[in-house]
Amino acid sequence: MIQSIVHIALVVKDYDEAIDFYTKKLNFTLIEDTYQPEQDKRWVVVSPPGSAGATLLLAKASKPEQDAFIGNQSGGRVFLFLNTDDFWRxxxxxxxxxxxxxxxxxxxxxxxxxxFKDLYGNLWDLLELNQDHPSSKRMK
Known part of the structure; x- marks a missing residue:
């Protein structure tokens, strides 16, 4: 059996400001931005440069109870882990x-x-894993 996580939903306040942050500040690639009229929302997917793994689905909060989770999707813990091939760069x-x-x-x-913090305050690790780390081997 082969399975993989394709998207991770990230609750955002505004599609355009989130796209701007991820593409201009983090250099992510905008993979898709499709309006879905039947639900009056957009399907917005971004990905780190050169990544072949999971992508972020930028999901605009659509209910008042979702607003509380913008910037706090993991209760103040590091939420996402951005691995790089050159940490200092x-x-x-x-x-x-x-x-x-x-x-x-x-x-x-x-x-x-x-x-680091994203535009809403979610915490991320920027990391360069050692070559012998099990997750590092999965990237190759």
Whole structure:
């Protein structure tokens, strides 16, 4: 059996501001932006550059109870993990584009990591895993 996670839904306040952040600040690729008139919403998918894995589905909050989860989808824990092949290149680029890092770069036994916020406050790890890390081997 072969299965994979295709999309991870990320609740956002506004489609266009989210697209702007992910494509201009994080250099993600806009994969799809399709209006769905029957539901009066958009199907917006973005992906990190060069990624062949899961994508983010930017899902605009459509009910008042969903608003509370914008920027807090994981109760204040790191929510998403962005692995890179060059930590310092991407870290420096992100800093120059105004990304807020809330934990400075640190060398760990699994690789180099720093924590940043997205435009709504969700926490992300930017990391470069060591070559011998099991998740690193999956990327090849």
């Amino acid at each position: 991407d870290y420096n680029e992100m800093v120059s584009r105004g990304i807020e890092f809330v934990r400075e770069p640190k060398e760990q036994e699994y690789g180099t990591v720093a924590v």
